[in-house]
Amino acid sequence: MNTKSNHKLLQFIRWALIAVLVLVLIIIGHIESSLKRDFAVFLNSWTSSPNLFPYNQYLTSNVSRLVNLAYRIVYIILLFSITHLYFMDFNISKFAMLFYTSLFIFTFILYVIAYEAQSAPLHVVAFRIDSFLVSPMPVILLIPAFYLTKHH
Incomplete structure (x- = not known):
């Protein structure tokens, strides 16, 4: 294979990965409630054993929060991956990571303040x-x- 063929193959793979990630994003958004429900069932079964995790009482009472947190993290990773694969530029990827992480932390802080301040x-x-x-x-x-x- 020559260099031009390699470049075309890599471009095709890159665009195929972007398409797959976009499709996964759409599917996850479409089945969000059942995905969260299944993950909550998994967490409840995992945390029901007192020897597995010392904070199981806290986890059991906060399963829905943990499920939502995990969902957000997975979604953000998908968004970042799409942005990174689209540009393949370190500076843009760094900015995107900072953008997603900052929004995530800012939202988390707002939720905590809203909860504490009622x-x-x-x-x-x-x-x-x-x-x-x-x-x-x-x-x-x-x-x-x-x-x-x-x-x-």
Whole structure:
């Protein structure tokens, strides 16, 4: 194989991976509730043994929070992977990672503050940012923004 053929093959593989990740993102979004339910059942069965984990009482009472946290982390990893594979640029990937991580931490902090302050309006703000984060919107916004920045 020559260099041009290798490049075309790598490009094809890259675009195929992006397509698969987008498809996984769509499927995960479509089956979100059943996925979370199944993961909650798994966590409940895993934490029911007192010898497996010393904090099983805390885990058992907070399974839904752990399930939502795990779902968000998986979703963010998928979003980051799509952005990284699309550009294959270290600086853009670094910015995307900072963007997703910052939004995730900011949302988490807002949820904690809203809970502690019993502030329904702040909880709504945290929920809206969280809904944005766990949607395809960050990729839909970042890819054109990076593309325009890179080509101008």
